[in-house]
Amino acid sequence: MTDDGVSPARACLCRSGFEDMLARELADAGLRAGSPSPGLVTLGSGEPTNAMPAAGWAFASADLFPLATIAGDSVNALGGALCDWFAEALRGEQVATPWPCVFSAVDGVPGLGRRAAAVERAFHEKLSRRLGRVARLALAEASPGTGPVRGLFAVFTGFDSVLVSRDAWLGGQRRMADDPxxxxxxxxxxxxxxxxAGGAPEPGQxxxxxxxxxxxWAFSAAKRGALVTAVDNGLLKGGxxxxxxxxxxxxxAFVFRPRTGQVYDWLFCDLVEEPHHVLRGVLEPWLAGRWCRRFVVNLKFGRTDANALLRELRAGDSVLGRLASGARVRHLHHDRDEFTIVGASR
Ligand SMILES: C[S@@+](CC[C@H](N)C(=O)[O-])C[C@H]1O[C@@H](n2cnc3c(N)ncnc32)[C@H](O)[C@@H]1O
Structure with missing residues (x-):
């Protein structure tokens, strides 16, 4: 429920602890958020529905709209109500390809994740009996990538209440598997x-x-067969x-320059430095000089106002606005107090 006791119309998910930054990002787009739960910021029905920066949110991993609230006092009741709601919402739609069916729970409520998993099983059992072919095409995770998707997104906010949506915009944030x-x-x-970014380094790049x-990062590129120039006064380790x-x-790193005529397929940059120093001292000359085709740059906003930095990055006269194409700023699942920016040289 929102502050005024009304069911929310839209919900944005983020990393727990970053709700205030997400709420400020939404406010910058003209959206007034209700009081947040851990990892979740909701919006009421009076808010504009199409407000979103062109390259998507930075702090939101998902923006669910339009949203419904489903209630039930047992696992079975919730699973059944979800199945009824989904079957009704599917009416007239052909489902011929795999679709994301993603269940999650807000953080900070002991046992809520287990409740969500139990309801998910109950939902699947019911859906399999009712719409077996549709149920067989369900994927428990959305495919990698960012943008709008259609499926079923269920977020548990309490033991008896779940927010659901058929449509989501996804930021592309995901928990990744480690490599020993x-x-x-x-x-x-x-x-x-x-x-x-919609791509990774390829063999020979x-x-x-x-x-x-x-x-x-160097290991990640090299294991894909790319040739890496790793610049750092510190020592490399492991793989x-x-x-x-x-x-x-x-x-x-601020002094290193490619040889004349050399163009790198990718610039990676993950310096523990003040973000404006990285933008002016690395990204600007690399993009202006067309020394790289694509880039992944991490900016540590630790002691900087993250929302002010985001506004600067999105301004038309920023280094991204002037020199990059397809730039996306994200607070990744694996980011701490930092943004990761991906994009291409213009
Ligand atoms: C967060 S770590 C990078 C981690 C790396 N991406 C990885 O995956 O292992 C930041 C690194 O930036 C390096 N660094 C900071 N300032 C630098 C500079 N001016 N030139 C070169 N390296 C610098 C530090 O030595 C440190 O190793």
Whole structure:
């Protein structure tokens, strides 16, 4: 329920702890959020329905609209009510391809995840009996990527209440699987960023990785067969150390320049530096010089106002506005106090 006791019309999901930043991002787009739950910000029916930045939200991993609220006092009752609602919402629609059927629960309520899983099983049993062919095409996860999708999205906000939507905009954030050979957890960030970027380094492509140590991102590119120039005064470790496709240069990332005429397929940049310093000192010269085709750049907003930074990035006269195409800013599942930006050189 929203503050005024009315069922919400729209809900945005985010990482727990980042609700205020998401609410401020929504406010910048003219949307007034109700009081948030962990990992969830809801909007009332009076809010504009089409408001969203052109490249999508940064903090929201999903924007569910239009939303319904389903209530039930047992697993069976909720599973049945969800199945009835879904069957009714499907009326007149042909389902011939796999569709996402994604159940989740807000954080911070002990046992709610187990409740959601039990209702999900009850829902599937009922759907299989009623619409077997549709049920067989259900996928428990949305495919990688960002943009609008149609399926069933159910978010448990309490033991007896679930928010549901057939339509979602997805930001592309996902929990990734680790690789024991990866030398750092930040490996997961770049793996996740590929889904938002809509592509990953390919065999034989050239990658320049600025601030590469201990080598999580470099390892990720090299394991795909790309040739990596890893720039960092620090040491590489684990699977990145002595990798035949990784050349380690102990240089300053702000000073490093490609050889004349050299164009990298990918610029990676994950420097622990003030974000404006990275934007002006790395991204701007790399895009202006057309030294890379695509980029994945992580900006640590730790001591900066994240929403102010987001507004700056989205302004037409920002480095992205002037020099990038298809740029997307996301707070990834594996990001902490940081954004990851993906895009291409213009
Ligand atoms: C967050 S770590 C990078 C992690 C890396 N992406 C990985 O997956 O292992 C940041 C790195 O930036 C490096 N760094 C910071 N300032 C730098 C500079 N001016 N030139 C080169 N490296 C720098 C640090 O040495 C550190 O290794």
């Amino acid at each position: 050979a990866a030398p750092a957890r930040s490996y997961l960030k770049v793996e996740e960023a590929y889904g938002v 050239l990658v320049c990785d600025l601030g590469a140590a201990p080598g999580g 990145a150390l002595d990798h035949p496709l990784v050349e380690h240069l102990q240089q300053d």
